[in-house]
Amino acid sequence: MTVSIQHEGEIAVVTVDNPPVNALGQALRQGLWDAVGTLDADPSVRAVVLICAGRTFIAGADVTEFGKPPVPPHLPDLVDRLEQATKPWIAAIHGSALGGGFEVAMGCRFRVALDSATVGLPEVTLGIVPGASGTVRTPRLAGVEAAVELVTTGRPVKAAKALSLGLVDAVVTGDLRAEAVAFARNALTQPLPQPISARPVTSPDAAWWEEQRKAIAKRAKGEVAPLRALDCLRMAAEKPFAEAMAHERATFLELRASDQAAALRHIFFAERGAPKPAHLDDAKPKDIRSAAVIGGGTMGAGIAAALRDAGLPVTLIERDAEAVQRGLQNLRSIFDGAVKRGKLTEAQAEARMDGVTAGSDYSLLAGTDLVIEAVFEDLAVKRAVFAQLGQTCRVGAILATNTSYLDPRLIAEGLPHPDRFLGLHFFSPANVMKLLEIVPTPTTSPETLATGFALARTLNKIPVQAGICDGFIGNRILKRYRAEAETLVRQGTPIAAIDAAMRAYGFAMGPFEAQDLGGLDIAFLQREGARAAGQDVPETLGDILVRAGRKGQKTGGGWYDYMPGERAPKPSETTARLLAENIGSGPVLGFEEIAARLTAAMAEEGRTILAEGIALKPSDIDLVEVHGYGYPRWRGGPMFAAG
Numbered sequence: 001m002t003v004s005i006q007h008e009g010e011i012a013v014v015t016v017d018n019p020p021v022n023a024l025g026q027a028l029r030q031g032l033w034d035a036v037g038t039l040d041a042d043p044s045v046r047a048v049v050l051i052c053a054g055r056t057f058i059a060g061a062d063v064t065e066f067g068k069p070p071v072p073p074h075l076p077d078l079v080d081r082l083e084q085a086t087k088p089w090i091a092a093i094h095g096s097a098l099g100g101g102f103e104v105a106m107g108c109r110f111r112v113a114l115d116s117a118t119v120g121l122p123e124v125t126l127g128i129v130p131g132a133s134g135t136v137r138t139p140r141l142a143g144v145e146a147a148v149e150l151v152t153t154g155r156p157v158k159a160a161k162a163l164s165l166g167l168v169d170a171v172v173t174g175d176l177r178a179e180a181v182a183f184a185r186n187a188l189t190q191p192l193p194q195p196i197s198a199r200p201v202t203s204p205d206a207a208w209w210e211e212q213r214k215a216i217a218k219r220a221k222g223e224v225a226p227l228r229a230l231d232c233l234r235m236a237a238e239k240p241f242a243e244a245m246a247h248e249r250a251t252f253l254e255l256r257a258s259d260q261a262a263a264l265r266h267i268f269f270a271e272r273g274a275p276k277p278a279h280l281d282d283a284k285p286k287d288i289r290s291a292a293v294i295g296g297g298t299m300g301a302g303i304a305a306a307l308r309d310a311g312l313p314v315t316l317i318e319r320d321a322e323a324v325q326r327g328l329q330n331l332r333s334i335f336d337g338a339v340k341r342g343k344l345t346e347a348q349a350e351a352r353m354d355g356v357t358a359g360s361d362y363s364l365l366a367g368t369d370l371v372i373e374a375v376f377e378d379l380a381v382k383r384a385v386f387a388q389l390g391q392t393c394r395v396g397a398i399l400a401t402n403t404s405y406l407d408p409r410l411i412a413e414g415l416p417h418p419d420r421f422l423g424l425h426f427f428s429p430a431n432v433m434k435l436l437e438i439v440p441t442p443t444t445s446p447e448t449l450a451t452g453f454a455l456a457r458t459l460n461k462i463p464v465q466a467g468i469c470d471g472f473i474g475n476r477i478l479k480r481y482r483a484e485a486e487t488l489v490r491q492g493t494p495i496a497a498i499d500a501a502m503r504a505y506g507f508a509m510g511p512f513e514a515q516d517l518g519g520l521d522i523a524f525l526q527r528e529g530a531r532a533a534g535q536d537v538p539e540t541l542g543d544i545l546v547r548a549g550r551k552g553q554k555t556g557g558g559w560y561d562y563m564p565g566e567r568a569p570k571p572s573e574t575t576a577r578l579l580a581e582n583i584g585s586g587p588v589l590g591f592e593e594i595a596a597r598l599t600a601a602m603a604e605e606g607r608t609i610l611a612e613g614i615a616l617k618p619s620d621i622d623l624v625e626v627h628g629y630g631y632p633r634w635r636g637g638p639m640f641a642a643g
């Protein structure tokens, strides 16, 4: 039963039960609509508690309905009906009251939240605006400033902050239902507050709104919904309730049908499907209660930090005492940075470090459940590490390599019990980037693979399974993207125009700026290694620059010149001269054509990757690009964008 009613004396308790997250599908909206009528007509009822079964309060409208025409009762009408009920309704919130869920809670006269609950209006993360009074009631409930922060960022707030903002009326612990019923009884002993729609709202001056608009435009980088949400909020602060509601509804319906909303929904569902691949349904992951990282460099320290952030004790192994200290310092720097940014307290940073054992003796790993190798990207070095791991780790330990480019099969050659081995390709900084490419070998067992996916969930990362090829999924597409960008340069399109076009498309950086930041020599060494191994690797424009000593920002110049101590790229006459004989006089493409060419090249490589079975589904490729390579989320990824 989606909506059921029980009675505790004069208090009715309406329970919503619509797994998995009590989303407001049509049946639930109808059930609540009918419950208002039933309880209004029941003279024994003086107040109503609205509570949900399962893991959370109503988590929003049913996103699966978005592609279809809206069906009555429409959510804004239901929220109005709740507000106009003859008996006061009290929302009893646990888990996450999000989007339409929080709008339903605002239709209630009161909101009581469990201390572990969160409330929010995340609609802009789906490319839309709240569509059931979220932009009109929130300013009347919590004030304009709090409403602008909540709605235009889409970030939920925890119960304590929600109480301080006035979004909820009480925060309780223990038995939410009993506490909410007691709250309802007490509320009946005093005059009721005004319904939210009747409450006054004060609008800041025009300068404040302009300041908000500029800040949001800078942050939104091409996303439409946050700025449209700001418009709705200003209407709510300056116009009558009904007029503001009409504006919000029209905006919601318009954006709901937009390309950006479709793209963001695509990523939303792709993210939720990623951690639970159907082909692993029958494989039981192993318990990981302790982990180790071999190598304390940038990647190793980042991986160790991610493991510590997830609460796992970590053993950090380096080759000698001096390297161990460097590794520990790298790890401490990560946590110190988090303290500076206010992400961690000093005590939390200390606790992170206290959970790290470091040394150069592999016997420290005898009881470890998971070992991740993150040493220098050289096959011999990696093979030596796994030779030692094969001798010292227990048979059931999961052994993983973080290699970016090497063939995991060659790394694991000769390893005893190779069923426990796989590739776990993290992205730098590993404690920040959410993408984790999981690379099984032909001998990797389903349990080991399932453990990789379970580890991703533990680390709050987005796992994507990749087959073995040069660059797996992400780096292989990156190589194609860069090659296509160089083709445009050879045809006469300026380097700076290409970068500007990709920034306009939504990337934080274009392909050439990004190479200058990361260093041209990394890919150069890959190409040189392949050539040395006898592969036919044509010379690239990047090769010419690296051979001329132009490796990027770190050498004062790469594709661009950089003034000493500055990071602003300047078009380089030296680069123009070095590349002159390779530059044709083809058509200079406009921004849209450049972006179309480069994203089409990414999608074409993606189709080849799918055809080769390296990626399991197109949405996995989109997740790799969005979470690993800065592809703008509101474009949906190269496969989605290619249609």
Ligand code: T1G
Binding pocket: 020, 021, 023, 055, 056, 059, 060, 061, 062, 063, 064, 075, 096, 098, 099, 100, 101, 103, 122, 123, 126, 128, 129, 130, 131, 132, 134, 269, 272, 273
């Ligand atoms: N609609 C439909 N299905 C949903 C859903 C939703 N809103 N939210 C989650 N699911 C599914 C999800 O696909 C997965 O399915 C399962 O529930 C568990 O999700 C009018 C218009 C609530 C914090 O944006 O943030 O209201 O894979 O793995 O980690 O203004 O889900 O199991 O088949 O994420 O415990 C606004 C989105 C909608 C909330 C729970 N609401 N959801 O996290 O579980 S727009 C949202 C979440 C709106 C109004 C507008 C999270 C969660 P399956 P999960 P979780």
